[in-house]
Every structure is written in C-alpha cells, then in structure tokens.
Amino acid sequence: MKKQQLFVGLDGGGTKTLSVVVDSDGNELGKFVSTCSNYHSVGEEAAKRAIYESISEAVKKSGGSLEDVVEICLGISGVDRPEDIELVGGWIRSLLPNAQYKIFNDAVVALTSGTMGKLFGVVVISGTGCISFGIDHHGNKTRSAGWGPALGDDGSGYQIGFDVLKYVCMAKDETNDKTLLTQALLDKLQVTKEEQLITWAYDPKNQGWHRVAELAPLATECALKGDKVAISILDHHSSALVKFIKSVFTKLNLLNEKEVPLVLAGGNIERDCIFSDKLKEKLAKELPNAVPVYPKCTAGMGAALLALNTFKENKKE
Template sequence: MGKEIFIGIDGGGTKTTTVGVDSNGNELARHTSPCSNYHSVGEDLAKAAINEGIKNVIRKVKELMKSNTEDNQDNEVVVGSICLGMSGVDRDQDKLLVGSWVKEVLGESINYRIHNDAIVALSSGTQGKLFGIVIICGTGCISLGFNREGDSKRSGGWGPLLGDYGSGYQIGYDILRHVLKAKDEVGPKTSLTKVLLEKLQLTKEEDLISWAYDPKTQSWQKFAQLSPLAFEQAELGDQVSNLILSDAANALYDLINSVIKKLGLDKEEKFPLVYTGGNIERKNILSDLLSKKILENHSNVEILNTTCDPSMGAALLALNSKK
C-alpha cells in the first residue's frame, strides 16, 4: 500500500519551498529550491525548481520510512494530492502550464490545486480551511476572502502605479512626501527628516531627487524599505509618522471591509481575519490601529496571525482537498 502524503509548494519570487505532510497534517519533509515564478526566470528554470522540490520531498520521506523499522518492508510513497501557491500564476493558461509540469512528475491522474499566494496565506492562518479573509501588507497589499459557499472576492493588489494604499511601498512614499512638505514649509516638521537622511546617507533633502529617480536602482522595494522609519518614529511620538500609519490602517480597513461586504460575511456569527505580511504580522502601531477599527465596525471578526509558513498552508489545503 505504501505511505500516502500530501504536498504543498510555496513558489515565491526568490525561492520555492516544498513540504510533505501525512494524513494527520504532520510535517514529514521539506526542500528548498530556486525561484519558480516563470515570469521572472523563464519556464525551464521554473519547471526545474518545482520538479526538484517534489522529487526531493518524496525522496526524503522514503529515507524517513527506511529509518523506521516498522516501515522497512514497504517504502513506497503515494502522493494523495498536491497544492501549489504560486506568485504570478492567476490566469487559467498559467495554471494549465504549471499543472502540466506537476503531471510530468506525478502522473496525469494526480489531484492538484494551484492558487495564488494570497489564498495560501489565508490557509496558513486557518489551518487549511478556505473560509474568512486574509489581509496581506508587505511591499504591496491585498485582501482576499471566501464565504461558506466557496465564493471568493478580493480587493487591492493593483500595484503601486494603480493604488497600493496601505502597503509598505505607500508608507515609504508617504515618508518621502511628508519630509519634502516639511522642507517646503507646507507641512509640519517631522523627526522623519533626520532619520531618513541618515538611513540613505544623504546630507540634505535635495539629495532625495537623485536617490528617487536613479534608473539603476528603480524598484518598488526600495521605497517599501523606508517604512520601518514610520513605525520607529511613531513609537517616539512623531505626529507625522502616526498620521502616515493611521492613513495606512484606514486604507487596509477599506480593503477588508470591501471583501466582508462582497461576501456577506457581516451576516456570519463569526469569521476569521488573518494578518500576514511584514508590516502587520507582528503587534505594532499599524496592526493595533487596524484591529481597533475593524472590531469597532465588525464585532464578529476573529483576528488571527498565521500559524505556519505558506508551504505548510498549501500542504494543508492539499490534505483537506482529499477529505
């Protein structure tokens, strides 16, 4: 008969993490391979990263079984189902392509699911259940949810050029904006000026022009990397920093509230809301402001943090798809 396992894959922008769990959701093995976003590295390298992860997790489970005397006589591994949480894979044609790679390794009859990374993030907080809402606030931000009927809705995720309000990018951008308003004396003075120039090793506000517009270093991340300054200075009482984080909390609330309304979750007795992403997954001023506003308007929300990483969240989705 062999041992049935369930595989989850988190295909991020820098690496791919593959996890295998047993029928009780216990982790058996994991493997890290290179980036599997084919929009970034091409189809061949993305396919190789996914195949490497699957094959190595199966190999490691077999080795684990061999080391267990009870399983010594039969070390066959059967993959019951597999779930992939992939960045950059939203369209049907993308899912069919990635699915074809999975079938090459596990066979045409394999039960597989491919979700975007927001769905896997939700699962990481709900232990594999697709019910409730996730709010992700990292460099970008998005809110996504499911109701009990399995309907899914989302808000946000449009990227900085189209309005990533509440995101790490927007917080960083707002820091720059308020520092320059203070310089022009059209806004209040802020302690952000000193710490921003120190962080970027600049001597005066005018130097921000070359930093911001340097074509060799253009990225959304470099703006998002400024966001911790707002958290630090808000803790020290800087009013401008507190205003920036208050604006971010209001923007994130709007995304969450939109999904609640679209899914009719306001009529539920209770539903989970999962916080994830570097700006809100830990308790801080922003997460506190957001929680306060949510609970003032939706007393039936249960706010959760993720309890496992995205690859395990994907594995639990794979496991639950067989139940």
C-alpha cells in the first residue's frame, strides 16, 4: 500500500496560528489553531511551541503522522529578514525532517486564500494595519505600505478609526461639518459628550492600535446612511489603497498583463460593504486589468494548497 502524502499550510498572525492539512487532491483532512507565532511579540520559545502545536495537532486530526508530511508552506507575520527565515526553517527541519518547506510573510499566504494556492497576483490587506503585496509569473515580489500606524498607512483600519475621532472633534469645534459619526462614536464608547473622548484616548491602562481600528466600522455605518463626512473619509482611504496597489502593479510590470487576480483581504474589505464597493469602483477605473476577488478559503488552506502545488511543480521539473 502506497504511503499517504500530506501537505500542510500554516498561517501565523499576531493572535493565532492556523495549520491546515490536505491530501494530494487538495481535500482538507485536518486543521488546528494555536496561539501567536510572531516571535518578535512572544519570544522564540513561545512562537516555536505555537507552531509545533498547530502543525502536530492538525496532522494528528488528519489521521496521519508527521513523517507523512512532504511539503509545508508557512506564512508568518514578522518573518521577513533572512535571519528570521533561517530561524523558523531550523524549527521546521527538526519537526518535519522528510518535508520540503517554504517560509513567507503572512501577506503571501493571504494572497493564496483568494487564488486557491496559486502564487501569482496581488493582495491588499486592510485590517488594523494595511499592506499590499504582489508576485509576478517569474517569482518577482514587491510590497507597498505595511509601515504600521506610527508611520502612516492610510487605508488601514487604524487610520480610518483615527479619522472618525478627528472629524468628531472637528465637528464639536465647528471647524468641520456636523456628522452622524458623533452620536455613533459616543454610543459606541458609552460616553455622553465629546470631552470624554480625551479620557478614553489617553487612558494609559487601555492603549493599543486595535482600539482605534475598531472604530472604523462606524465610518461604513454612517456612510451607508448618507453622512457626507463618513463618505469623504472612505473616499480618502479607498483612494489611498488604490494608490499603493497601483504601485505594486507598476513595480512588477503587471499593468499590461491581461488579468491579474487582486485579493481583497482583512476585516475592512474582505466582503461586500460600502468601503470595498468604493475600492472596487476606483480599481475598475484605475487598474482595469485587476480582477478583485475575496478570499475563498482561509489563508491556512491557501497555504496548504500552495504546498501541494509547489510539490506538483517540483515533480514535473
């Protein structure tokens, strides 16, 4: 009896690490979620433990064993530099001595969630932060944005949430129009007047970029009701996304390709909403050969399919 071959995809982000196991037809056999695997946040030991647990438990659920794994693709946030990749590679070689492996930044596996494991196209992610990453048919890669909230990144949930706060304060000052955002924000933060935003904003016990990013949905909520200030915020940030997607297309010479998959990922744009609609509208004008798609599976599953595809490619050669 021929030994079963397993293919693993791993998506490691700031909060969780998902591993998915597929067979040689791409059928999902098992998956497991463990804790954060960004070692810049949690340290090497904890990151290694999370990765090992996630892979081992997913393989156990698949009914196979670690020896059956022949190819694994990992996308891990914070893993960019050669020394990062060498470190994580060492962990994988110890755990899975029979497997080929490839290690990417998590933006790469986010791409594969929309291309079902194909490594061609562009992804734009707008969550708390935002980034665009692209790869052409020759394997050339590039990125734009991804600097994080302290350095900019218009188009991110953080910056949209910051603008919600800013325009509510400006409405109070009468330096900009009144807006529905005011009541929506006060309700959300359970305060009764704008001055109380100061206590909320500067409370040292309660900081974190995600707190501001969680206000971004107020902009889509009020824009839906026709609020002009909210609409102008979304206009600004969708244009910013288009700008840095376009720079990825330009740097990779993708402008003249017939069709380029463009995966819209991250909480602010990975489904139909007024913000993703605006984005797609602008893309249709500015980048007509971009084919926007939403993620069709998890990034872990995309990575598993990428592992399978990589294995098949190598066999052909």
